[in-house]
Amino acid sequence: xxxxxxxxxxxxxxxxxxxxxxxxxxxxxxxxxxxxxxxxxxxxxxxxxxxxxxxxxxxxxxxxxxxxxxxxxxxxxxxxxxxxxxxx
Amino acid sequence: xxxxxxxxxxxxxxxxxxxxxxxxxxxxxxxxxxxxxxxxxxxxxxxxxxxxxxxxxxxxxxxxxxxxxxxxxxxxxxxxxxxxxxxxxxxxxxxxxxxxxxxxxxxxxxxxxxxxxxxxxxxxxxxxxxxxxxxxxxxxxxxxxxxxxxxxxxxxxxxxxxxxxxxxxxxxxxxxxxxxxxxxxxxxxxxxxxxxxxxxxxxxxxxxxxxxxxxxxxxxxxxxxxxxxxxxxxxxxxxxxxxxxxxxxxxxxxxxxxxxxxxxxxxxxxxxxxxxxxxxxxxxxxxxxxxxxxxxxxxxxxxxxxxxxxxxxxxxxxxxxxxxxxxxxxxxxxxxxxxxxxxxxxxxxxxxxxxxxxxxxxxxxxxxxxxxxxxxxxxxxxxxxx
Numbered sequence: 264x265x266x267x268x269x270x271x272x273x274x275x276x277x278x279x280x281x282x283x284x285x286x287x288x289x290x291x292x293x294x295x296x297x298x299x300x301x302x303x304x305x306x307x308x309x310x311x312x313x314x315x316x317x318x319x320x321x322x323x324x325x326x327x328x329x330x331x332x333x334x335x336x337x338x339x340x341x342x343x344x345x346x347x348x349x350x351x
Numbered sequence: 352x353x354x355x356x357x358x359x360x361x362x363x364x365x366x367x368x369x370x371x372x373x374x375x376x377x378x379x380x381x382x383x384x385x386x387x388x389x390x391x392x393x394x395x396x397x398x399x400x401x402x403x404x405x406x407x408x409x410x411x412x413x414x415x416x417x418x419x420x421x422x423x424x425x426x427x428x429x430x431x432x433x434x435x436x437x438x439x440x441x442x443x444x445x446x447x448x449x450x451x452x453x454x455x456x457x458x459x460x461x462x463x464x465x466x467x468x469x470x471x472x473x474x475x476x477x478x479x480x481x482x483x484x485x486x487x488x489x490x491x492x493x494x495x496x497x498x499x500x501x502x503x504x505x506x507x508x509x510x511x512x513x514x515x516x517x518x519x520x521x522x523x524x525x526x527x528x529x530x531x532x533x534x535x536x537x538x539x540x541x542x543x544x545x546x547x548x549x550x551x552x553x554x555x556x557x558x559x560x561x562x563x564x565x566x567x568x569x570x571x572x573x574x575x576x577x578x579x580x581x582x583x584x585x586x587x588x589x590x591x592x593x594x595x596x597x598x599x600x601x602x603x604x605x606x607x608x609x610x611x612x613x614x615x616x617x618x619x620x621x622x623x624x625x626x627x628x629x630x631x632x633x634x635x636x637x638x639x640x641x642x643x644x645x646x647x648x649x650x651x652x653x654x655x656x657x658x659x660x661x662x663x664x665x666x667x668x669x670x671x672x673x674x675x676x677x678x679x680x681x682x683x684x685x686x687x688x689x690x691x692x693x694x695x696x697x698x699x700x701x702x703x704x705x706x707x708x709x710x711x712x713x714x715x716x717x718x719x720x721x722x723x724x725x726x727x728x729x730x731x732x733x734x735x736x737x
Contacts, residue, residue, distance in 0.1 A: 265694050271697075307508035309591060326596075329596070341593070343593050
């Protein structure tokens with residue numbers, strides 16, 4: 264079974280959805296592991312790979328891109344609604 | 352890497368192509384350049400729309416571009432055609448290349464008595480240059496003589512996931528072999544200054560990285576006004592980008608992970624090897640002109656929407672971000688980075704880029720070369736004409 268989620272850097276705690284993954288669907292990782300999708304994850308959007316607490320760093324490309332503004336469970340969608348990216 | 356073979360130049364560089372170019376110093380000389388190229392189709396005409404009617408900063412920049420294009424390692428010989436009253440000096444272009452030991456000749460339309468006379472002289476000159484180039488034999492060279500320019504254009508949501516990180520793997524391999532890779536598009540570094548600064552080889556390089564990114568952010572706001580948010584904000588949040596840093600990381604990942612050795616101006620020839628940053632615009636056509644002027648023999652160009660853009664004197668390797676694009680635009684795409692969407696790895700993409708570079712050095716034509724995607728030279732301008 265081909266993975267439907269890609270991890271760019273081994274340090275990352277988010278993966279990138281390679282197709283639309285519906286809530287309740289399987290997030291299939293490159294190493295064969297599977298997670299339950301807690302939200303609709305649009306293709307090319309980010310999915311959390313490990314539970315994170317409010318204020319934790321989100322890493323993509325092996326670099327910190329932002330922090331989560333609330334506790335988030337693995338398998339959930341990561342985007343502007345739960346990242347501290349909106350302050351100008 | 353396999354043994355590399357190329358054309359040795361007097362300044363110690365090696366070309367992987369052996370082009371004879373005909374270059375107008377000014378737009379007014381384009382017709383003569385075209386006439387020469389019609390008569391001798393083996394030459395590469397480098398048409399452009401500049402050379403006059405602009406102020407100091409652009410005259411200086413355009414002179415540098417044209418000087419350095421004539422010195423690109425892939426150029427065996429160059430004929431510069433000037434008019435006689437333009438701002439960009441054909442003589443300065445000639446003198447600089449000659450000082451570097453490169454084969455260059457100059458003709459001035461006003462001195463020679465008009466278009467037809469100057470074209471006839473030009474035809475003789477380039478025929479001699481072509482004969483000389485044909486006699487030149489390839490010699491082995493080491494990877495530290497390779498300069499590879501990195502570019503992205505017509506990006507999609509997967510450019511930063513498949514193609515650019517795959518190019519980054521190839522960059523690491525090339526740099527570890529002693530080669531030089533040049534990252535540019537300063538606009539697409541906005542938000543990642545601290546990350547690139549951390550990779551600087553010394554304090555001087557660190558400070559320069561901070562300075563060019565800060566200046567580019569200000570310039571983008573100045574030029575685009577309220578629309579700057581489209582360039583320096585995530586742009587397309589529907590595509591899954593949550594912040595400018597994430598978007599820019601997808602661009603800078605092309606340069607891999609090795610230390611940054613030097614920051615050069617647009618079209619300035621680096622004096623260091625390894626990872627180099629060229630300060631320059633995000634506009635891809637002007638960006639690749641700058642990279643070729645820096646001395647890049649090959650350009651690696653990622654795309655997601657699909658662009659056919661090539662460059663007249665340097666092979667452009669097109670890396671498609673998805674298999675869908677690769678299939679749809681097979682005429683124009685060289686590498687399918689979309690294999691990572693089907694279980695392949697970024698290392699696989701990087702390896703296929705390295706293998707293609709080896710074949711291109713051996714003479715295999717890239718799709719842009721096959722399609723003769725030569726177009727015109729797009730020269731970076733910073734002021735308006737008057």
